[in-house]
Amino acid sequence: MARRSEHVRADDDQRIRLRRAKLTGLRRRLLGEGRERDSTDAPEPVDLGALTASQAHGTATVLCERGGTAPVGAAVLWAMRQDARRLVLFVDDEAGVAARLAGYFSTSGRAVQVRRVEGATSSPAAPEPLVPPAAGPEDGGELVALLRDAGLEVVVEHGVITGELLGLEVARLVRWPVEVGGDDELHLEAGVGRFDRDAVAAVHPDEPPASSLARTVEAVRRHRYPGAPTHPLQRLARERWLRTDLVADPALVGASWLEPVATPVERPGLRDVHPAAAVGEDESGAPLVVVCSTGIDPGLVPHAADIRAAHAPDARLVLALPERDHHPATMLLAASLSAPASLVAVPVGWG
Numbered sequence: 001m002a003r004r005s006e007h008v009r010a011d012d013d014q015r016i017r018l019r020r021a022k023l024t025g026l027r028r029r030l031l032g033e034g035r036e037r038d039s040t041d042a043p044e045p046v047d048l049g050a051l052t053a054s055q056a057h058g059t060a061t062v063l064c065e066r067g068g069t070a071p072v073g074a075a076v077l078w079a080m081r082q083d084a085r086r087l088v089l090f091v092d093d094e095a096g097v098a099a100r101l102a103g104y105f106s107t108s109g110r111a112v113q114v115r116r117v118e119g120a121t122s123s124p125a126a127p128e129p130l131v132p133p134a135a136g137p138e139d140g141g142e143l144v145a146l147l148r149d150a151g152l153e154v155v156v157e158h159g160v161i162t163g164e165l166l167g168l169e170v171a172r173l174v175r176w177p178v179e180v181g182g183d184d185e186l187h188l189e190a191g192v193g194r195f196d197r198d199a200v201a202a203v204h205p206d207e208p209p210a211s212s213l214a215r216t217v218e219a220v221r222r223h224r225y226p227g228a229p230t231h232p233l234q235r236l237a238r239e240r241w242l243r244t245d246l247v248a249d250p251a252l253v254g255a256s257w258l259e260p261v262a263t264p265v266e267r268p269g270l271r272d273v274h275p276a277a278a279v280g281e282d283e284s285g286a287p288l289v290v291v292c293s294t295g296i297d298p299g300l301v302p303h304a305a306d307i308r309a310a311h312a313p314d315a316r317l318v319l320a321l322p323e324r325d326h327h328p329a330t331m332l333l334a335a336s337l338s339a340p341a342s343l344v345a346v347p348v349g350w351g
Helices: 002-031 069-081 095-102 141-149 194-203 209-221 238-248 300-311 328-336
Strands: 046-048 051-056 059-066 086-093 113-118 121-124 153-157 160-165 168-175 186-190 255-261 276-282 287-292 316-321 342-345
Touching: 002 046, 002 051, 002 059, 002 086, 002 113, 002 121, 051 069, 059 069, 069 086, 069 095, 069 300, 069 328, 086 095, 095 113, 095 300, 141 153, 141 160, 141 168, 141 186, 141 209, 153 255, 160 209, 168 209, 186 194, 186 209, 194 209, 238 255, 238 276, 238 287, 238 316, 255 287, 276 300, 287 300, 300 316, 300 328, 316 328, 328 342
Parallel strands: 059 086, 086 113, 287 316, 316 342
Antiparallel strands: 046 051, 051 059, 113 121, 153 160, 160 168, 168 186, 255 276, 276 287
């Protein structure tokens, strides 16, 4: 076991050295920094988890493997903390996504430059356009009525209709394809997530959908309500719980009305913390985009800016978080957007 750990550490050290050397080469080719410089004047790359970064002469350069929201947010934050006047982000994969996300920020009044890594060189990356989320199916009227009759919030995101209880999915409308023995019709499947839906179907194969739904809702209601004792069902999808509360009481964020909307990127899984979005108007009638989250997420601000661009580019952007999650890093990133976002503390229904 000890020998295996040594090999793992050696592999990690080797990857870090390779990334540092790669960033140094890319930086020199772009900025013209030669080996003749005094070694004390040369940028020393540092390891930032999944990122490798260096800063010298007012220019910060960051290398990341994939251009998602978290890498872009972390890179912008690091450059700002270094007081860099310029940020260049080298990206191996999804450089177009990184270029779009980075375009929402400015460092010292200058746009962030994103470059696609091409072997030992790089080239400017063009922003990848946003793709509108798929619309929901139109043939689920009766099943949607069942969800509403059960007291659930009906949410349509990325072509899928779900029923949520305080933000937690407890049912989904699923089309059963003919090629796997189905009838190509929508069916209501009850359960908290895919594995629970499969378990409900296996244990109660002939149960009417309304009965399965009622039993699932009752089981979740016992643990998911404002002020309930701590329970695993209470910890899931808290950012969506916040959104449900704000849709019910939009004045908490200075809105006159709000309605849920999909994020540009689909939530990976039920247990993953993923921003929940809503659009509406403030009390003066101006457009408003509200993005709910919990915890500390370096990708929240670029993700929120992407949501605004997808639904209402000219709207005011509000980040709704519990007060304890108003981290200085989030506030700094929110202020560094070209169209800054504001943070609003919202009350939570859990302990």
